[in-house]
Amino acid sequence: MENHSLTSDTSIERFWDRYIELLCKQGVKSSSARWYVIRAEQYINAYPDKKLHEHQPDDVTHFLQKIGRAGRINDWQFRQAVDAIRNLFRLITNKWENEFDWQYWIDSSQSLSQEHRTIARETMPYTDKQGAEHHSDHDTNVVRKQYEKYRTALITEIRRRAYSISTEQLYDMWLVRFIAYNNKRDPIEMAEAEVVSFLEYLAVQRKVSASTQNQALNALVFFYSNIVKKPLTELDGFVRANRPKRIPVVLTKDEVAKLLHNLKDIQWLMASLMYGTGMRLMDCVRLRILDIDFEYSQIVVREGKGKKDRVVPLPKCLKDRLQQQVNKVRVLHDVDLEEGYGEVYLPNALSRKYPNAAKELRWQYVFPSGKLSIDPRSGVTRRHHLHESGLQKAIKRAGNKAGIIKRVTTHTLRHCFATHLLEDGYDIRTVQELLGHANVSTTMIYTHVLNKGGRGVKSPLDNM
Secondary structure: OOOOOOOOHHHHHHHHHHHHHHHHHOOOOHHHHHHHHHHHHHHHHOOOOOOHHHOOHHHHHHHHHHHHOOOOOOHHHHHHHHHHHHHHHHHOOOOOOOOOOHHHHHHHOOOOOOOOOOOHHHOOOOOOOOHHHOOOHHHHHHHHHHOHHHHHHHHHHHHHOOOOHHHHHHHHHHHHHHHHHOOOOOHHHOOHHHHHHHHHHHHHOOOOOHHHHHHHHHHHHHHHHHOOOOOOOOOOOOOOOOOOOOOOOOOOHHHHHHHHHOOOHHHHHHHHHHHHHOOOHHHHHOOEHHHEEOOOOEEEEOOOOOOOOEEEEOOHHHHHHHHHHHHHHHHHHHHHHHOOOOOOOOOHHHHHHOOOHHHOHHHOEOOEOOOOEEOOOOOOEEOOEOOHHHHHHHHHHHHHHOOOOOOOOHHHHHHHHHHHHHHOOOOHHHHHHHHOOOOHHHHHHHHHHOOOOHHHOOOHHHHO
């Protein structure tokens, strides 16, 4: 600390007193303040020949990248380090502190769990977070171990049919919950009566939505038809719950502009890309460098919903910003390689076919996390994409900050993309292809929310 404008023990002590005081104002618990000081000192000591007020954004970036490559740093420790450094520069009222993308580093602190949709194919079985609310952890764990052969058979059949990882996880979860509900009885001994009882329990006692009840029914029908080979033919008159048809929430173009105005840096770029292309949330966060074709001004969305590839337009106004992002990833990847890392997750088929592809730039994520993660199964250290929850929270905050009364989510941007294209005169078949809908009737929902009022009808009150 002696080289950072703090010339005496007294001034050093006064500096840290002010720092702790600032932490208290930020809501940091006194028990954590000591660790914040340690994190801040680690940052300062990383630049022994540079005064604190001379530091630049690149200094913070390089330091966070360095500790992010440590691999074994816990998510909360990384997040604490980011917050400690941010408060350090708040204290000295640095000119660039408000412009630095702190949120990106906060979002980078959240690693992908083993059950995350991107990497979950590498592991089985899964934990049942949703089921734990209604059955004890002991019950569900016993069921998982006791009936693992059924679960393995179920997951194998789902993978053979190339169903989505979300379907795989949900069907597995519903089977465990069904068995736990029926006092861990062997599914072979149960049939329609137990299934109906379970579905009624979900609807009446748990008060689940119609879509959730249908989801559970689909899982059990699939299990009994394909694994037990005893189809559920007589469900005692059980009728599937009708899923209510909802009109999608769509923002006006002015509202979209206000929303984007309240985002910054990578979150602005990701949200702009979703609105400008109609991509879903996971399509965006999983985007890889090879998917962007700057010459043809298009983006290839690979294995979207339904395992379908499609092509969407690359907005011209985002070309330069995306190219800058790719260049940042290139620099980050080069340093990763120099440090002995640089590997990215690839599906098993690709990793076997192209064993060196995982370290190639083209396969790197466009929006990588600032922190490396260690795969607990293989021990491989990889750089995954940013966790999608960061963007979800940012868009919700931006909607509130913009004063938008409508419920705004990441998927709202996809609805806006489709509706605004139709308003601009594009035909519905074109919009259908861009969205990747299998049936045009799905796309037709957006004709109900065009900017013409209720179905384009003029109210009789306006004729009086």
